[in-house]
Amino acid sequence: MQPTATVLVYSDNASTREQVRLATGRRPATDVPVVEFVECATLPAVLKELDRGGIDVCVLDGEAVPAGGMGVCRQIKDEIFQAPPVLLLIGRPQDAWLATWSRAEAAVTLPVEPVEFADALAALLRSRLAVEA
Secondary structure (H helix, E strand, O other): OOOEEEEEEEOOOHHHHHHHHHHHOOOOOOOOOEEEEEEEOOHHHHHHHHHHOOOOEEEEEOOOOOOOHHHHHHHHHHHOOOOOOEEEEEOOHHHHHHHHHHOOOEEEEOOOOHHHHHHHHHHHHHHHHHHHO
């Protein structure tokens, strides 16, 4: 198992980024690596980090402004070769169809529910690490 996994967290809201960190803890499940976070509050910062490489999973806030996570997800899926899997934070369960439109691999509702979030993040990390192996 690799020593760490890098998770990019995009939200213009520092509280949302904190909810993600707290729900994840050191690792979302025992069979995935310890998580290191890269936090971004703007779209240019997200694109810069993705261009740099090394991101295993992106967590994008669908409620972020001015660039919402759904649009950001669709953009990175179109523009980044072998883009990392995306866990989208959505405002309400009825927005799940928009997560599908954006090509996110998973979606959970805000506020972050720790067990649901950790399960979804762990599943994406497992799939990403299996592809890299």
